[in-house]
Amino acid sequence: MDGKINIDNTPEHGGRSGDPARTENIFSSETNPGRENSFDELARRLGGIALTIAEDKKVNIPSTFSGDWTESPALWMERYEKYIEYGKRDQTDEDKVDLAKDYLDGKALEWHLGASLLYRRWNEFKLAFLKRFDKRKNRVEARKHIANMDIYRGKVIVNYGKLKRLFEIAGIRDELEQYEYLCKDWNGE
Structure with missing residues (x-):
């Protein structure tokens, strides 16, 4: 100094x-x-100087990812990486890969069992994870559910929420396109 x-x-x-x-x-x-x-x-x-110490950031534990088509693999990965970055400092790539299993379930956990042996570097594991649980596969599934959904059964607000989420997963963002998609189903096309 x-x-x-x-x-x-x-x-x-x-x-x-x-x-x-x-x-x-x-x-x-x-x-x-x-x-x-x-x-x-x-x-x-130094009597007149004010020092400020930044508060530590709080990052929530990531939710469990099961690989279900309704889940976003990119969002889960982003949250997991933030958690690792702020919550678990000084970890090796292998540690990050191994710790991920604690936040996986179902198909995702089953996939991790083999993938964690093949991909020991974090970036390789991450790319393989995002490829395996690719959102585009979910879009096809979401479109099937929209086509089979009975919007007249159940509570309107619940159906609206389901449709909104299904359209989001299906990648149908434009309201006119959403309307046409629903009308197509009603007209039996």
């Missing part, structure tokens, strides 16, 4: 308005020739 610090001379830190921030060498005997540079002197000089 060279002994230089910035002293924030703004009004909220005890300074006068308009004074620029200045740098002083507070550890040097040249700055105050007759004074001993002690911690008391340092504290006196």
